[in-house]
Amino acid sequence: MTMNKIPELRTVNVIRYVTPLREGGSLPAIAEADDEFLYVLKFRGAGQGVKALIAELIGGEICRMLGLRMPEIVFANLDEAFGRTEADEEIQDLLRSSTGLNLAMHYLSGAITFDPLVTKVDAKLASQIVWLDCLLTNVDRTARNTNMLMWHKELWLIDHGASLYFHHSWQNWEEQAKRPFVQVKDHVLLSTASELDVVDAEFRSVLTEENILAVVSLIPDEWLISNSDESPQQLRQVYANFLTTRLSVSNIFVIEAQNARKALI
Structure with a gap:
């Protein structure tokens, strides 16, 4: 498995709104x-605001750092004049409230939704994805x-x-970092994830403190300006501390996942 280093994220300018994805x-x-590519654009003005974009970026x-396949993520600038001609008032309001820096990922044209009844995932890959979601506390898989x-068959x-839900309250993040991920019982790949111990050792060796800091350093200042007294850099450090703490006690969420799998099968 190839482990990838964190690249600098590109910034693009949105020039055309094509169509909403209403299933989201x-x-x-x-x-x-303006680079002539199509992207799935996530808006800072939507429901959970910039925190959803931060979770999307970190996750x-x-x-990608762990070698899993993820469409390229870019920062996407939205000009305040963009969307004035949009007929749908709901979309126009969303565009107006999302002026500035948003997040987008390459649109995988022709991709189809994964169906566990149609496509079988091998035990190693299933274990990697389950482990990742336990680390990130991702409730949405x-x-x-x-x-x-x-x-392309991959x-x-x-x-x-929907990851890193601790940041919606910012309370007791140290305690939350050490909790098992009980929602893993609903993970679509849990029944196949029989190699969690092996994956745990491999992935912990990749996600060093230096690499975690490299990821959180990508979060733009303007997404971290809040009503709190903490600076953007201090808030980045909280994300880094949450992840490094969670990695240091990864056995807690690995055991929870293994027990949930035994109950399932």
């Missing part, structure tokens, strides 16, 4: 950027909503916006 609760959209780049795509992960 936050109303993401397919949009064209996606850790996913269930049979009802797999957030995985098949593209499995791609998408949508980590």
Whole structure:
């Protein structure tokens, strides 16, 4: 398995709103950027705001660092004049509230939603994905909503916006970092994830403190300006501390996943 280093994220300018993706609760959209590529655009003005974008950014780049397939993530600038001609008032309001820096990922044209009844995933890959979601506390990889795509006969992960839910309250993050991930019982790949111990050792060796800091350093300042007294750099450090703490006690979420799997099978 090839482990990838964190790249600098590119920044593109959105030039055309193509179509909404209404199956997403936050109303993401397919949009064209000035590099002539199509992207799935996630808006800062949507439901969970910039915190969903932060979770998407951290989750996606850790996913890529671990060698899993994830569409390229880019920062996407939205001009305040963009969307004035949009007829749908709901979409116009969303575009207006999302002026500035948003997040987008390459649109995988022709990809189909992963169906566990159609495509079998081998034990190692299933274990890698389950481990990742336990680390990130990602509640959104269930049979009802797999957030995985098949593209050119390969499995791609998408949508980590529901991860890192500790940051919606910022309270007791140290305690939350050490908790088992009980929602793993609903993970779509849990029954196949029989190699969690092996994956745990491999992935912990990759996710060093230096690499975690490299990921959180990508979070833009403007997404971290809040009503709190903490600076953007201090908030980045909280994300880094949460992840490094969680890695230091990964056996807690690995054992929880293994027990949930035994109950399942």
